[in-house]
Amino acid sequence: PVSGQTYTRKYDTRVLHALSGIAQSAHKFSNDIRLLQHMKEIEEPFEKNQIGSSAMAYKRNPMRSERMAALANFVMSDAMNPAMTASTQWFERTLDDSANRRMSVAEGFLATDGILDLYLNITDGLKVYPKVIEADLLRELPFMATENIMMDAVKAGGDRQELHEAIREHSMEAARQVKEFGRPNDLVDRIASDPRFGLTREQILESMEPSRFVGRAPEQTETFFREFVDPILDANKEALNMTAEISV
Template identity: 70%
Template sequence: MEKEHSMEREHSIEKEHSTDKYVSPLSERYASRQMQYIFSPDMKFSTWRRLWIALAETEKELGLSQDGRPVITDEQIEEMKAHVDDINYDVAKAREREVRHDVMSHVYAYGQQCPKAAGIIHLGATSCYVGDNTDIIVMREGLRLLKKKLVNVIKELADFAEEHKAQPTLAFTHFQPAQPTTVGKRATLWMQEFYLDLEDLDYVLGNMKLLGSKGTTGTQASFLELFDGDQETIDKIDPMIAQKMGFAECFPVSGQTYSRKVDTRVANVLAGIAASAHKMSNDIRLLQHLKEVEEPFEKSQIGSSAMAYKRNPMRCERIASLSRYVMIDALNPAITSATQWFERTLDDSANKRLSIPEGFLAVDGILDLCLNVVDGLVVYPKVIEKHLMSELPFMATENIMMDAVKLGGNRQELHERIRELSMEAGRNVKAEGKENNLLELIAADPAFPMGLEELQASMDPARYVGRSKEQVEAFLREVIRPVLEENKELLGVKAEVTV
């Protein structure tokens, strides 16, 4: 596609703002301008016109003629190219009110601007030639934008994990304190989810194919008529159109439409990204409750209308909210794909107009939020240390028991005493509201030949995080940095929260 039609193009035309009709919050509050353009009428209908040009050029280059004279001329094609972007919406809308057919209305409107070419626009094609091929092109552009943002989320998480790779913190299983990990190691769990999404996205993006031009039931019968049954020439049509539109190939067979399983594949990628973002946002919300980690909070931001002291994790809550929508939305294309009848049915159309664009716009907003959150994520080491040290004696009991066995103790007997003393210390914390005194209880027990100072000296959190730091370093070195290097031209994206 020409440079001026890239998804980065900025539009200076201000759309009239109305307060007396519904406006989707996906465009009003969440999705970026770039993603909104990709699913805009300008993108859609200018792509229709490029497809009509590609078809006309292909037919001319393949020698379409009548009584020895070319059916399509260079002059007609140049006339069509001159009016790709200046779409006469008023003419198309007026015509659609008459004929109740969107494609034929735009064929008519384009023909009004291109009188010399009017008779050959859409020659041999059916509505799905422009409709379905444009849907594929638009989804490809949408996936490219999402890939750029996804790669940048991974980059920001990589930087965060590197910075905090050695910061011990309590791990949680069942949201109960468990063997310590590090802040950076936990971030690699979020990062790996997004990395898997990137693999899925790359696979789907790398396998996108155009429908091509196959006619009303996919048999290319109209081209058999146009080219007088020349099978060899007809075989060249789809590859030539694909090449002109920047694709490697078209689907080898189809009904009137491309397989709706393509939409299912795409929606599943969107849902996967949403699930990963939801998981990360939930973890951050829980950590913010613990006051260990906090999402960005602006100087003038209000957390609550009633409780002025509050710092609610609104960005992460919004991530979770939008993600839930996208995961449910993925059912739409799956059900649509399953219920297509034979070569074509139209019960997909209204559903696709909603489910595909809104899924993309929502994920676009989700990734912008993820970029904003991770870029400004605040870590509170002192709070983390306080929580860790209050639980570490419990975590250290296995090491204490092993040390006591080395000094001559009985493993089974020591295990029972550790269990009893741990339960007593737990009761002191929960029932009495006291500090964890497990180390004092162990030091006072004659079964353990070590004093309190010796036990306290062993409470270095770094001793209990296993290979967390080394795992972060290996994951970044062997998995993430090669991917970031491969996609370095996509790096540098920043995002702001609109509302």
């Protein structure tokens, strides 16, 4: 509303903060992909002749996600530039803002463009390995199911306090076998062979049905897509055909 030669440099701050918000979300996404790829549950695109590591030929490093994180770090830190310019500007204008804003604003947009290209390329060719996810889940599920197992045993006539201590002992020993000796998780067999629980192995496995441990996640996901994601996609149908080629 009040300006002479120049607009207030706080406008640049607002613009760069918007780009920083994109970078923050992209960085979070890249971290999750890198962690899941480390666990071999998910894998970003990998070209036929792509080199995963200059030293270890067998590796399939998440280079796209790593590059996304690097660019996101730059954009987030770049948002400080216009803030410093706006806060130190003398009266209406001094020339010490020119070089900074010409670099920070332009490079912020260029880096964000690169981030979104990487985002598009990764999601377009993302691979998911359900069998690995299932194996990881089943390895931890016995520990997660101990409360349900204990309550089933209480319903069958067991003493809760006694069963709680028994589960604690069995859990600690099963975990020790896994961590110290690399053995499979045998918690189910330990509980099934303990007469204090009065449960068969089949009954315990029934209480470990994975769908009993996801809460409202399926409904929440469906609602999120139906009410938030699908309307955006419907309003931007031309963007669904966009692709991004990335050289790694």
